[in-house]
Amino acid sequence: MAEAGRTVAEAPATTAAPRSFELRHLGLFVALALLVGVGLLTRPAAFATADNLVSILSLAATIGVITVGATFVIIGGGIDLSVGAVMALASVWATTVATQEFGPVVMAICAILVGTGAGLVNGLLVAYGRLVPFIATLAMLVAARGLAQRMSDRRTQLVRTDNQAIVDLATTRVLGVPLLVYVFALVVVLGWILLNRTTFGRRTYAVGGNPEAARLAGIDVRRHTMLLYALSGLCCGIAAILIMARTTTGSSTHGDLYELDAIAAVIIGGTLLTGGRGTIVGSILGLLIFTIITNLFILNGLNTSDQLIAKGLIIVVAVLLQRRNLKERTP
């Protein structure tokens, strides 16, 4: 009897071995390699320097941290449009006169609390208020920007010189690499562990892939959803610290359109907008592709219009290269 049943899953088991890490992101690596090739060809002296690499990573750091949070939300079946605005709000709040009184540590904590708080509100609206994520976070986007403008009186707030420790994140280098790149790397590693090695991560896939199944398996889908948005907000708070470091300011204009960039990076990285599938590594690779494109343009002094056209084409080509990963299961 037992043997008779053997055929049920034999074929798939052999033919469909889980795609290994390298294979899954092959397309992305190819795209990256091509871009690097272009860089080496067009600007050999400027592109391949350690300095330029550091510059690319510094540029990617802020939005990279946000992308980690966005990956969680999207794998969990949601979307967070408010990331840029929440980061702006956190940066403004942390640089108000009142906050700056208390020194850099309190400023950092303030940014993180504001970010997490806004994320929590998103989470409550989506999970318990049952608002569609797109709308709830759009409302947050709008409101957070408004609030940031109000708090800052639409002015750019400088980090005071006695709180220079914040800015040091961008200027102090260890082994030639600014501290904020380390922060970025740390967030990526922690995000990866959380997603791949903890029950929280497993459940995120379940909640996004089949919420009804997750619920029936005894997962508190609402609470989990709420936590995902809070996590995204937390990342925005950390990103706020980084942007304060890089720009030495808090401003309501920070992070404009970050939401589109972050979501695009996540999707290019192979995460499905419908949830349930995706990887942190893919998202970060997707983001690096975007960042390197920009860097290449800067190095080559292309004019803006042509840059935009080229960027559109490159995105299409990059994604076609890894089409196999992205194609939906429908025809």
Added chain:
Amino acid sequence: MAEAGRTVAEAPATTAAPRSFELRHLGLFVALALLVGVGLLTRPAAFATADNLVSILSLAATIGVITVGATFVIIGGGIDLSVGAVMALASVWATTVATQEFGPVVMAICAILVGTGAGLVNGLLVAYGRLVPFIATLAMLVAARGLAQRMSDRRTQLVRTDNQAIVDLATTRVLGVPLLVYVFALVVVLGWILLNRTTFGRRTYAVGGNPEAARLAGIDVRRHTMLLYALSGLCCGIAAILIMARTTTGSSTHGDLYELDAIAAVIIGGTLLTGGRGTIVGSILGLLIFTIITNLFILNGLNTSDQLIAKGLIIVVAVLLQRRNLKERTP
């Protein structure tokens, strides 16, 4: 065939009549009514005038036309981020020196062709190139803006006085209402008919609701998907004509962030981002809510920061009012 024992099951059939039109959009109407109430209370003289009503409709017309196209795409399970950029490109192309030589009719045709063409490219990329819609249309957004900047050399292109017929759409009034509002109304009615009374519309729901089922039922899902994006592009072309009429210009800056507004209106109107469900009427009501909010703010002289905060709150409240329609099936 079998007669016995059917009574219990039959009775409920009568009580579960499909929710009527009014009921389905009840929440939206309540939200609209509330806004109108606020308008009447705060600015009785300015708000309730025929003039202001016309003003609101004129403001809504351009993006309204785009929203109709976006509704189709989203019901069909896709998303179109390129709408604003495609409209800008169409407006620029139609106002180039070369095009303007041929008079207003050719300009209008040009705008429509450019819009439809860009939409077709989107459709090809999504349907046959198998790109994720978000990415394909994001690439189009970027590229179309770049192309528009290049064509216009980043200048605002005025509609020449001998092509004033285009501008007349905004200035000529019939029964006190500018022509472009009629164009808007016409597009809405045609869109409604297409969605609700034709096989094309029915297939749109099928393609968005379950593409695999649609395919196995003999629908050419790819072709249909392509047509949906082309339709969205067509709407962008029409919108380009309206924006040329209203601003007397073609410009690469037109339609900035229209994509977010259009998608938000569609979703507030009860269409699911996952596809397969939604209505044109809902989208238009959603859009009117947004337009009236802005109008009210300006009538009341609110500053932008407060506007943003209030807008965020109002969106949440409006959606909570019709939560029943929007709530996802998951807990």
Added chain:
Amino acid sequence: MLVMRGIVKQFPGVRALDGVDLDVRAGEVHCLLGQNGAGKSTLIKVLAGAHRPDEGTIELNGVPAAPAGPVDAIRLGIATIYQELDLVDGLTVADNIFLGHEHARLGFTDRRAANRAAGEVLTRLGHPEIRPSTEVGRLPPAAKQIVSMARALSREARLIVMDEPSAALAHDEVANLFRIIRDLTARGVAVVYISHRMEEIREIGDRVTVLKDGRTIAVGLPARDTPTSEIVSLMTGRDVEYVFPPRAARPPGEEVLRVEDLSSPGAFAGVSFSVRAGEIVGLAGLVGSGRSEILEAVYGARRATGQVLVGGRPVRRAGLLRSVRRDGPLRALRRGGVVESVRLGMGLAPEERKAQALLLDQSVTANITLGGLSGFARLGWLDRARERAEATRLAEALDIRPRDPERPVKTLSGGNQQKAVLARWLLGGRRLLLLDEPTRGVDVGARAELYTVIRRLAEDGIGVLLVSSEVPEVLGLADRVLVLREGTVIHQGDARDLDEHRVLDMIMNGRAA
């Protein structure tokens, strides 16, 4: 051990449960029977905490225990295998099995321990070949069903509820399932078992509760001794003869389908056969023997080498059974052309209704007419009145309940959803129907009606290609039978020359008859 009393559950517009009682003893297999839509799934969802009952009490071992949610039910020792597969495609087999009670320390998962434990459970279920690290989305339906079972078994449950676990399983798998159930009951675990297959009830069941229209109408009947006819008449309120309609006297007409040397790597190879007008051809084989794949390839929905030749274009005329032009030469089907297949008069009722066939949010009408929309349209303009009339007629013919064609399909019970899938291709204008497990989840009464309908279709000159995991069904309904084993046809011949035993022998042991 479990006592449910007066359970009432109201859905918008439907009283799904209207005072149901259920008693289950420890260590027994308690069968729950009832027509499609009787309320079986709803009842067990109440039990599993997935639905909150409007009225009624639940007692477990004499203690009131109304689960407030799935977590609660699990804690009370109730594990459930749901009718609709409830797995997460993006996760591995092991992750799915332990979802909600992961092997973890301080939130960190122990992947190796989970894989080991999953492997153990799967081995216990007789399926060591399902690898714990495989992504569930890549498994065929039968394997998913096994994973669902593994998941229920992985909880230390005192009561396991199985909602039509055998629907996706073939004969040998069912035997395997029964072995496991006996195992469980021997250890004092109670099992609530739902199935529409009478012979299963007789084999495994101890006692039977019958539901009808949301009410209990018989409690604790002995499963082995109650005559089938009595149970069926309790369920349906009438006498149903569980027999197959007589075969057509007329010889079959000309070929409507010829398949030549069809192969698809990894699924099947060198398949050749033909279907004539008025003929029902059955495909028998184990789960995984490639039957669904053959149907899909014939339909143009899957890449394959070889040739598929299809009869001429049908005349489009609405009407249940008379609508096919019987002439026209065979023509080769373009590969990958479902659209063309449909245009040429083919229709496929696929295996997984939810994933492959239904628009869950849409009305019954919209689902039925999806395949033949252009038949109701002129220049794309829909004639909605005619559409609704046709759909209503078909819904009545197949007894889809509730009898409301505007109701969203997702609110129908599983069996009624299946009927809606079939109704789509009965709309008319078909020359060749490909039916993949058409009676999965359909109750006894409706099943007999379905058989009649399929036979009538054939009599009207339509060719039918039928896949079913129930050998008696294939033998009783088909004119000719193809027996498949591991992707190759090992026998092809008249159904009357075969009996169940010989077919089983062939598909298990590969011995050609």
Added chain:
Amino acid sequence: TSNEPSAAPAASAAPVPAPSAGGNDQPGTKVTIGFSAPAADHGWIAAIAKNAEAAAKQYTDVDFKPVEPTNDINQQISAVESLIAAKVAALVILPNDGQQLNQIALQATQAGIPVVNLDRVFPDKLAYRTWIGGDNYGMGVAAGHYIGKKLKDKGVTNPVIVEIQGIATLPLTQDRSKGFADALKTYGFSVTAKQDAKFTVETGNQVATSLLQAHKKIDAMWNHDDDQGIGVLAAIKEAGRKEFFMVGGAGSLNAMKEIQSGSSVLEATVTYSPTMASSAIKLARLIAQGKGMSDLVENQVPQSITLASETITKDNVEKYLPLGFES
């Protein structure tokens, strides 16, 4: 594309005196000048970029090195970093936000690269060698005086004065509004309503449409920016409103033509000329080559140069037409 000679004359390239007599324009050591500005989705900014490029083209001893314009501060920082890494001889920076780019400008200065700060100012004087820019406050003052005087002359009391601002979060917007309010105060007037648009034709049109509904009778309107002014004028025409007069800002060619025609409500505009970019390049070259300005007595280029905001009306528009930039 941008340097076709035919496109230049009336429009972008500011009329720079031909390199000749004055010692300043004589070729010197070859210098590379880096240039970074916000993305050109606005006529004024586009003119800035073009003027800078055109000015650089005039000199054989200047290697012009522009980087990707962007509206994202983070990316502009990166762009400037790349220019520092390329070791240019001088930098011309029009920051998206002076405060936010201060740090990186400071780095450039510390790396020995003189920075010419164009228009939006860095808060830290150590961050730049020279600042050249327009006078935003003065622009508001000019507009305020024009409107105040005219209304006073007409004898209007309690006038309805409407202000349409540019991007609200830019310091320059706040400066302009302050100047406007201060000037009006001297006449005893104040702004009745103000709303901000986003420097685009479309937003100008949208904001104006609703503002016209909010105020059925207006006496005067100041619109900060001639680019968005096209949309504002279209809205005014559409509403058929004529009872008020309007003052523009920046000084685009379109606005000047409207003023010249005398047929629209636009009576005047106050300049904020993108020619400053040409001057900035010239200054950067001089600084890099260690020269002074030949018309000045000093040996070195001055630390800051503020352009005056001029008022263009029908009477003097002829003179300004060649300076107008195409929006």
